[in-house]
Structure formats: structure tokens, C-alpha cells
Amino acid sequence: MHKTMNRNSNVYTVIYATVLTVLVAILLSAAALGLKDKQKANTDNEKKQQILMSVASKIGKDVTFNNAADLWKELKMDENMFCINTKGEKVDGQTFEIASKSLFAGGKIKSDATLPVYVANIDGTPYTIMSMYGAGLWGPIWGYLAVDPKGKVAGVSFDHDSETAGLGAKIKDDPAFAAAFIGKNIFTDGKFTSVSVTKQGKPANYGGDKVDAITGATKTSDYVGEMIYESLLGYVPFLQGGKCAEAKCEQKHENCTGECAGMENCKKDSCDMDDCKKKADCKGECDACKKAE
């Protein structure tokens, strides 16, 4: 029947196109569905690798795709992960399955977000590993940052979707970039100052510590700095045991969910008696302040 049908007739063309489309659709769906579990096992393993890479310097060896699963078991990571809310309280949740992307809206952590926390106990010290996510230059960037109990960075790992090879991609490919974060403090005098990424010779964006940006990858470096700040901000109440310590304290005292450690340095144009603890902190005319001391 098909041999006698004209190959170039409209009917044949339409039938052919339909059959081809359906066949290819079935083939692709079958491949995707059939391989889904194996692929998930691979992406899960990669996630474990990236989480552990943030503490690789404390583990003492390179974390590769092949040894990530074993190291994960050794460190009993499955038992040492939990979720928190933005107030710093522990909550229920599937820690490992949380997609960091879903925690953000407009570049900032959603106030109702559930954040994943991983704790790696190495040589008696618990390292808190936090998940970061942000927009890079050409696509999403993400990573994990580990701190020791004092807020000193133990290590960091970055990954990206489509940053430029040889430039922005260096956040992942150049070990020297991640290594520069080790030993920096994310808190300065009790305030959260994150670790900024700024040009060589320029100071940090939020006070506190910084690392040098990648030459030729200014934008990606800026985005990394933003990502670290915005992502870690959600963890700060947890790290500070429930205290609200924003570097830029734009909220009034009432809006802080805990003791606001940064209130003393919060500059306001007008001083209310309640907020003005010292005359020196008043920015403008403050009649009420003249009485305070």
C-alpha cells in the first residue's frame, strides 16, 4: 500500500510527519523516564560531592565524583542534616531534596523559606554547611559554604550553569578562587558582614572580609558576592542563636525577630528616645536626645 502511495502527496507527507513526531516523542520520553533514576542518582552524588567539597580542606583530601558517596557515609551526613526556618528554628523537612532555587524570590530569601543545613563533624569540630544560590551573568550560580562554630569559613564550593568558560567558569574550575575564602570571617564584631568579592585593592562591600574578584570576570564575581550575602543572610539567625544581626539594619527594632545586635549602629535621621541609646548616634536634630545619656 505504501509503495504505491505517492511519496510527495499531501496525505503521505502529513501521515509521515505525524508518525515521525509520535515515534520520536515516544523514544525521547522512554529514554528520559527509563534513565531518570540513574540520572537522579548521579545528580544526587554530584550534590553530595559539592557539599563535601566545601569542607575538603578539613577532610584533607580531594572530594571527587567517585569518592563523594563513601565520604558522605563516613561522615554520617545523612544523620547530620536538618532544616531551619529564617528565624533560626529547626523545622521538619526533606533536607537533601530542597532545591535552593525555590528558596529565593527577587534575589532575596523568602521569609517563609525552609533552609537546608548540613553538619560535618571532622576531628571533633562541627562545620555548618549552608546552601547558596543566585543569578550569575548568563545563568544560575550556586554553591555551598562551610563555617566553623566561630563563623570562620572552612571552605566553599561553587558551580554554575552557563558562565563563560575561562572567565566566569573559574569560580568552579580554579581551585585558587575557592581556596581564597578559607579562613575569612563572615561575622565582624558580632555583625554579619559576609565575605565580599571585590576587585584587588578595593575594600569589602559590607565591611568585614573579602576575596579578590576574578580578573576578566567582574560581573560573575559581583554576582558571587551577592549570592553569598543574600544566601547566608537567611542562616544568620540560626548561626547567631536567634539574634537578628543584619549588616544593613534597615528595619526598626520592632521588626527584628530577636535581639537586634546591630541596633547601636543603625543610623536614622530622626531619633526617637526608645531607639537612641547614645547621643553620639543621633544623626539629626534630636531634642529628646539632648536629655538622654
Added chain:
Amino acid sequence: MANEKKPGVFTGPLWTNNPVVVQVLGICSALAVTTQMKPALVMGISLTCVLAFANVIISLLRNTIPNRIRIIVQLVVVAALVIIVNQILKAYVYDVSKALSVYVGLIITNCILMGRLEAFALGNKPFPALLDGLGNGIGYALILLITATLRELFGSGTLFGYDVLARFVNESGYDGYQNCGFFVMPAAALIIIGCIIWYQRAKNPDLQDK
């Protein structure tokens, strides 16, 4: 008869009918992936595999494809092939798939694929089509590797990531080899390929335009 034809089908595209310098196909990727040797090699191998398989498949289907939708059918076959291969790699050799994921788009849209499917696979039997695919793929890879060698060596001082000329730079960076930034720019790739064309046509006057 068959033995006279086969060497031509496979060996032709390696030089005298090279897809890049003679047929002028696949120029975009020849600029894009040749800043370093490793991506050039990956791209060359990937394209050869996809081209060989696609050629065979289209050749097998060639008597059934309606004329008016033949380009689309070729595209569908190629895209499906690349996606399925990528899915299999993601499941079984994850690190290779991550390296390749950047190239998936570049392979599907490579003019060499559409060019050879249209010019050869549609009108020839599967085995010659396979040879044609392999020959064109390897010919493409050859040009890519020559270009990448020059660009990586002079542009970054390395080959496959290993310092060759770069090691001559001392700590202050003033003596020894300074990277010639021009080689990292796409224009350099065009000039290198132009020089290859120039050399080839000088050696082989048959190829010169009349």
C-alpha cells in the same frame, strides 16, 4: 567498481574535499571551540559520531521521506539522536555528559550535519553514507585540532592544559613568553583557517575557483 568508490568516499573529506576548508561548512564551531585543544577534540569526536549515525539513519529512510519536509526530518533525526545520546551519558558516564552538555547545541546546528545529510545521505546507500559521515567528521576534527593547537599554544602557552611556552614566564612576568592575546580571539581562527585554505589551494590548483 565498489572498491574504487570507497576510498574516495572516506578519504576525500579528509583533505581534498574537507568540510571546513573546501566545502566551507561548520565554520562557526571552528571558531568557537578552538581556543583550547580539549574542547576541540571533544567536539570533533562528538560530531563524527553523530554525523556517522545520522548519515546511516537518513540513508536508511531516504526512500520514504517526503521531499517537502526533508530538511525538517533530517533535523528531527539529528536532534533526537543527540538528545538520546546525552541522556544515556547523563545516566552512565555523568562527568562526560557534563563536559559535553555545552556542545549539544553546537552539534545539532552544525552546518556539516545538515550539509552532508542533504548532499550525500539522501542519495546514497547506508554503508557509503557511514563512510562519508566518518570521513567528514574526521576531516572536520583535523582542521579543528590544527587551529586549536596554534591558538592554545600561542594564545595561552599551553597544550591540553599543560604548560609548554607558559613555563618560560618568570615570577615578574617580564621575561619569557607573553601570551599573544590575539590568538584567543575568534578572528585568529578565521585567519588560521584562511591560511590553511591558501596553502591547500596553492598546492592543489584544481581546488582554485575558475
